[in-house]
Amino acid sequence: MSYSAPPNWQDDPEILDLAGAPVPHYGTGSLADLLPTLAAGQGVPGLAAGITELAPADRNCVFLVDGMGWEQIKAHPEYAPFLTSLLASSRGGTGRPITAGFPATTATSLASVGTGLPPARHGLPGYAVRNPASGELMNQLRWQPWTPPKPWQPYPTVFQLADAAGVHTAQVSAPNFQRTPLTQIALSGGTFHGRMTGEERMDLAAIQLAAGERSLVYTYYSELDGAGHRHGVDSDAWRGQLMYVDRLVQRLAEQLPPRTALYVTADHGMVDVPFDEDSRIDFDEDWELGAGVALLGGEGRARHVYAVPGAEADVLTVWREVLGDRFWVASREEALELGWFGAPGECDERVLGRIGDVIAAAQADVAITASRNEPNESALTGMHGSMTAAEQLVPLLEVRT
Missing domain, CATH: 3.30.1360.180 (Gyrase A; domain 2)
Known part of the structure; x- marks a missing residue:
């Protein structure tokens, strides 16, 4: 409305x-526009390509690194040589920033990614927001106090739409995320594969991409964000995590099957x-x-x-x-x-x-x-x-x- x-x-x-x-670039260059653009290029009905410069691919993979902002990558080229090479549009790809959406926080951004909708529609407009039905604050990352997930976010995810259209659809993430309400309302559809280490996730993501003639695969890494919260983005701990992420992205890129587009993105950046x-x-x-x-x-x-x-x-x-x-x-x-x-x-x-x-x-x-x-x-x-x-x-x- x-x-x-x-x-x-x-x-x-x-x-x-x-x-x-x-303000965020909703409709043309925000996180909410990414999956609809990719799935529309795979022939999933009812979706529009908001980020028009992305060429369609039979197989698409989104690797979302929690807390890895565009400005932070640009400021640390020596710690992320592979990511930095992608900024310069080498390796046959393109590198550009898009906007997270407001607020730039994990629960909101993951809901935008998975549903293809902005916060005013998917309904997760912040880290902790008032539940009008109870008058209490509801933490949308921890999902506390517990609230029925489907009424809170009733729209289908892009993964569910793609799965229904015959696209091989999978999420590869930490096992403990499989049954969370946030995963249920934002990132479900197809199959979920829990793996503990980043290397295991990259290897399995590549396998899942090759499992279909049309594939849509999502994978996720959270520890960079944790290092930033605890120690700051101007810390050795954060820079060490960035180096590890850089190796993960390269590991996945080197295993991509033919006719694949890999997109590396994030849910937000960070400020000390x-x-x-x-x-x-x-x-x-x-x-x-x-x-x-x-x-x-x-x-x-x-x-x-x-x-x-x-x-x-x-x-x-x-x-x-x-x-x-x-x-x-x-x-x-x-x-x-x-x-x-x-x-x-x-x-x-x-x-x-x-x-x-x-x-x-x-x-x-x-x-x-x-x-x-x-x-x-x-x-x-x-x-x-x-x-x-x-x-x-x-x-x-x-x-x-």
């Missing part, structure tokens, strides 16, 4: 400032947030930001703010005044009309109440933490979620045989 914005909202000078936010009071704004200790707020959702760099009924306008005003030019701060209506969560003005009715009354997206290397209510998340070094290039741009690297 289309959301109806209040009249004359464009005349507000605050909204004119928001128009400079680098300094550990000081100016960079980490503690919501739990800030009485101004807390006034009129019933629930604080999202994550440090992409906050959903749920106001006490009747306090929405006041909360928006205060958050704009306190956060200044360090954050883009929008009302729900403004964010939807500006295209933060999907095509401008587009949002499924069931999703509206999950989006905050106010949304705050970081511009600088800052975060809104919650030291008491979110102690683990508040202690992270690397964070993500917003629309800066470091978080929003993810690679689309191609190898063809």
Whole structure:
């Protein structure tokens, strides 16, 4: 459905400032456009090729590396020589960035990848969002508190559509992801193959690609993201993981069967947030930001703010005044009309109440933490979620045989 914005909202000078936010390229160059483009090229009906420069292939493989942003690859060529070679359009492929979608976070991005839909439609618009039915915050990565998955995300996945169209379809990932609700509603369809090591996943992905005349295979690696959260993207631990990922991509590329296109991408990039009071704004200790707020959702760099009924306008005003030019701060209506969560003005009715009354997206290397209510998340070094290039741009690297 289309959301109806209040009249004359464009005349507000605050909204004119928001128009400079680098919104995702839904429809032409976002994660949500990747699988529909590939499957449409394989003859799967009902799907459109949004990323028009990608040539069809009989066999397609998507290798998604959690937390590997475009900016981070470009900054570390010596640690990722194979990936860097793909940036330069060598090896018969192309290298370019696409946008993750907002917020740039794992649950949202994986749902966009698997369903081919933007957050305003698939309904996972953040790390933790309000469940309108219960009034509680629902963590969409951990799926807590438990919520029936299918009503939460009712659309079929691209994998399910491809499988129904006779394409050999498979996911190769860590065994513990097989039965999670997030996998069920975003990445299911065909067969799931659990393997523990990255090398095993690459080898099996190549085997699955060769198993059909038309194949669509997805594989995933998460440990780079973990190193970034714990140690930061400016750390030896993160760079060591990047070196390992580089070897995995090369291992898979060297095993591709004929008529295959491999696409290496990510769900988001990452920013290191300094550990000081100016960079980490503690919501739990800030009485101004807390006034009129019933629930604080999202994550440090992409906050959903749920106001006490009747306090929405006041909360928006205060958050704009306190956060200044360090954050883009929008009302729900403004964010939807500006295209933060999907095509401008587009949002499924069931999703509206999950989006905050106010949304705050970081511009600088800052975060809104919650030291008491979110102690683990508040202690992270690397964070993500917003629309800066470091978080929003993810690679689309191609190898063809």
